Amino acid sequence: MPARKSATASDSQPLIGVVALQGAAAEHVAAFRRAGARAVEVRVPADLDGVDAVALPGGESTTMSHLLRTSGLFDALSERLAGGMPAFGTCAGMILLAVDVLDGRPDQRCFGAIDISVRRNAFGRQVASFEAELTADGLDEPFKAVFIRAPWVERAGDSVEVLAEITPASNSSTDGVPSSVPVLCRSGPILVSSFHPELTADDRIHQIFLDMVGASMAR
Amino acid sequence: MNSGDGASHLVGTVRVKRGLADMLRGGVIMDVVTPEQAKIAEDAGAVAVMALERVPADIRRDGGVARMSDPAMIEGIQAAVTIPVMAKARIGHFGEAQVLESLDVDYIDESEVLTPADEAHHIDKWAFTVPFVCGATNLGEALRRISEGACMIRSKGEAGTGNIVEAVRHLRSITGDIRKITQADAAELFDWAKQLQSPLGLVQEIAETGRLPVPLFCAGGIATPADASLVMQLGAEAVFVGSGIFKSEDPGPRAEAIVEATTHYRDPSVVAKVSRGLGSAMPGLEMEGLDTKLAERGW
Numbered sequence: 001m002p003a004r005k006s007a008t009a010s011d012s013q014p015l016i017g018v019v020a021l022q023g024a025a026a027e028h029v030a031a032f033r034r035a036g037a038r039a040v041e042v043r044v045p046a047d048l049d050g051v052d053a054v055a056l057p058g059g060e061s062t063t064m065s066h067l068l069r070t071s072g073l074f075d076a077l078s079e080r081l082a083g084g085m086p087a088f089g090t091c092a093g094m095i096l097l098a099v100d101v102l103d104g105r106p107d108q109r110c111f112g113a114i115d116i117s118v119r120r121n122a123f124g125r126q127v128a129s130f131e132a133e134l135t136a137d138g139l140d141e142p143f144k145a146v147f148i149r150a151p152w153v154e155r156a157g158d159s160v161e162v163l164a165e166i167t168p169a170s171n172s173s174t175d176g177v178p179s180s181v182p183v184l185c186r187s188g189p190i191l192v193s194s195f196h197p198e199l200t201a202d203d204r205i206h207q208i209f210l211d212m213v214g215a216s217m218a219r
Numbered sequence: 220m221n222s223g224d225g226a227s228h229l230v231g232t233v234r235v236k237r238g239l240a241d242m243l244r245g246g247v248i249m250d251v252v253t254p255e256q257a258k259i260a261e262d263a264g265a266v267a268v269m270a271l272e273r274v275p276a277d278i279r280r281d282g283g284v285a286r287m288s289d290p291a292m293i294e295g296i297q298a299a300v301t302i303p304v305m306a307k308a309r310i311g312h313f314g315e316a317q318v319l320e321s322l323d324v325d326y327i328d329e330s331e332v333l334t335p336a337d338e339a340h341h342i343d344k345w346a347f348t349v350p351f352v353c354g355a356t357n358l359g360e361a362l363r364r365i366s367e368g369a370c371m372i373r374s375k376g377e378a379g380t381g382n383i384v385e386a387v388r389h390l391r392s393i394t395g396d397i398r399k400i401t402q403a404d405a406a407e408l409f410d411w412a413k414q415l416q417s418p419l420g421l422v423q424e425i426a427e428t429g430r431l432p433v434p435l436f437c438a439g440g441i442a443t444p445a446d447a448s449l450v451m452q453l454g455a456e457a458v459f460v461g462s463g464i465f466k467s468e469d470p471g472p473r474a475e476a477i478v479e480a481t482t483h484y485r486d487p488s489v490v491a492k493v494s495r496g497l498g499s500a501m502p503g504l505e506m507e508g509l510d511t512k513l514a515e516r517g518w
């Protein structure tokens with residue numbers, strides 16, 4: 001029997017559940033598979049069975065928040081996150097993992113998995129969406145980061161490690177624009193980014209997360 | 220740790236424009252005519268709203284020339300919600316598009332629902348920072364719009380009818396031809412480009428990837444949760460609902476139900492659950508009875 005080429009992930013590799021209620025879930029699934037992990041889409045609580053870690057993709061956080069509630073996934077995910085399951089949130093996913101949201105909707109619920117306060121659409125509307133070369137701790141070369149109606153981290157708690165910051169353009173929507181804002185943060189098993197690593201072919205940020213998942217599973 | 224430099228931000232790139240379309244996938248974009256309707260849409264889980272003065276069913280009923288909406292009305296809706304706000308410009312009317320861009324709308328729909336301003340030329344969409352969505356009835360039309368810079372395509376359907384038949388025809392035409400192109404050999408792709416009256420490079424890209432280079436959404440005639448499930452299963456990546464929500468008996472619950480059905484479109488038990496007790500859908504129209512077919516506008 002010919003040996004199977006191990007381009008596809010084997011069962012020993014972590015299974016990442018990508019929350020696919022709305023938004024760019026397919027890109028995360030593809031990125032994780034390129035980076036050597038297994039990945040499945042998660043729409044209902046039963047989809048979390050066997051999942052080692054989750055990714056919350058970009059999309060509209062108000063819509064996802066609504067669908068998390070109606071699907072029953074909010075409580076199921078809260079329980080798993082409280083149990084220490086690693087999670088990676090990009091853009092809307094970062095908002096959902098935060099402790100609190102500025103400029104959000106009053107009924108918007110978050111998981112509070114990482115001690116940050118996030119401002120929604122902080123860089124402005126779509127005409128202000130941008131790409132920029134980002135230097136990040138743990139990466140040798142700059143990362144081409146895509147920011148779409150992106151949030152930024154307005155407050156990061158003591159437990160939070162800021163891996164990358166960016167200088168907002170001067171025409172950003174908020175008065176008193178800060179000189180730089182965190183856009184890639186880590187705390188324990190949680191990784192969040194303001195930008196969309198899933199929209200570029202560069203999988204290094206996904207690899208950082210998979211290393212965190214590996215460390216968490218080894219414990 | 221280093222900081223990126225604010226001066227080196229690149230805006231209006233193809234990746235940034237298509238990126239917002241990617242973020243709207245799996246969602247529902249709802250037509251709204253007042254800030255109150257926009258709030259109902261956001262509460263129901265809409266991913267974006269289309270701000271306009273009249274929904275297509277009313278434009279169809281009223282007749283006359285339909286134009287871009289009053290900027291004050293669009294600004295009122297922008298102030299009412301936190302989700303993206305889109306607005307419509309007439310086909311070829313780059314003057315209206317410039318006004319909409321200056322209002323910071325998040326997407327411009329160069330739309331056949333409004334009366335066309337130019338009978339030969341669509342807007343040069345590459346000239347804008349704001350991204351555009353355009354309608355298409357077939358793959359050739361979709362690729363011509365993409366070559367002009369559209370970053371999202373929606374199948375046109377027949378707006379304002381509450382009748383899904385044209386949306387299904389257009390979606391099947393687009394996805395069917397994409398499937399055929401993936402089976403074509405290199406020589407046949409030249410003929411496909413000729414038949415579709417589309418750039419060869421885009422046809423070759425489809426042959427390689429098996430999909431449009433930009434997200435494909437569906438519009439025109441969606442009135443029920445099952446309609447949303449149908450078009451998602453036929454290959455749409457998100458849905459636009461125009462008259463279907465606010466011309467129905469009870470808009471809030473219907474909007475929420477269509478959002479649920481779009482997410483869980485593969486699960487008929489969810490579609491059944493959310494379809495219960497929604498009241499009447501919008502009144503529908505048969506294609507044979509129409510004086511004007513909006514989908515025929517655009518070239």
